[in-house]
Amino acid sequence: MELALLGGSLRPGSASEAVLHLCAGLAAGHGARTTVHTAADLDLPLYRPGALHRAPAARKLVETLRRADGVIIVSPTYHGGMSGLIKNALDHAEELAHDRPAYLDGKVVGVAAVGWSEHGAATAVSALRTTVQSLRGWVAPMAVTVDATGVAALDVPSARAALRADARLMRRLDILVGQVTDFADRHARLSV
Template sequence: MRPIRIAALGGSLRAGSVSAAALRTCAARARRAGAEVTLLCGPDLVLPPYDPETGVRSAAELRLLAALRAADGVLLASPTYHGGMSGLLKNALDHTEALAQDTPGYLDGRAVGCLTVAWNEVAGASALASLRASAQALRGWAVPMGVVVSAATEFTAADTCADPRAARRLDILTDQVLDFARMRRTTEADAVPVGSGVGATL
């Protein structure tokens, strides 16, 4: 059986971004657990403003859509701007309208873990709620754990969070995405195909 695939999207262009560092920490944990992680941060998500009328897709958009289509789970990380997610990440999520006609559509069946970074916990919680709402609107399964990381949190070059409490929360977030993705794949593998005849004599 192939490894679990995770698409990790980071919505900050800032050099030394704390949200990008937190996302890399989650990605590193997922990789240690055997997952394949596609990390798309900052410049990787610089896309044209979403236009439903255009039929032209940039190379960056095609990479994003391919990563999401292949993913069993998704991690979303954003800095908090005025109580909401970054415009960079919101625009990337708007581009997932291209997944509407997929089977299943959008992020249906995929676990989605959300984290935000903020100086103010209230603003961070507001941004986290908007991330989770967007994930659910895209039919993703937002995992129970959501994390607001303080903008003062330090991370090492080895993608380790220096704050034990924040590190533990990021670990739980990542593990929930992985656990749900594994359970989903197991359920699908055990499902009886329609028309197989199993149970027809009951």
């Protein structure tokens, strides 16, 4: 089963990108084939409804979403919601409006967010859930909020190592990834 993973920020040492890669590793352990789109891949032009030309990176994202049985999104928390970069990437899913099924219908979507506190990250999780449901995605019940204050000043390998060493976080991410891969796998089998 195919899993698309989107997330991260353009900040060097992005904690949400580190969490995204941890999710990808866990997903591979659950038997998923993964395609990861980090913030550099999602640094797309603002979505323009009706435009005839789409940037190659935007077309690639839409194709990845179209192919995926499930999706995992890890956003930084910006001002009480998901980052603009992630929201804009999800706005490009409007290109799936005329698919059958349309948008993310039939795809399970797991969400996680990173902030300066778990409480702050919960605001981004809530925004992600609303947007995913608007895209007709089937939101996984589990969501993960991450307090990044402990790893904010670390480089990517150190931040990844510190997050991986957090047993509670890894257990919660594994539940989230397990829900997404299990649902995606069952749905993919039913659809053949």
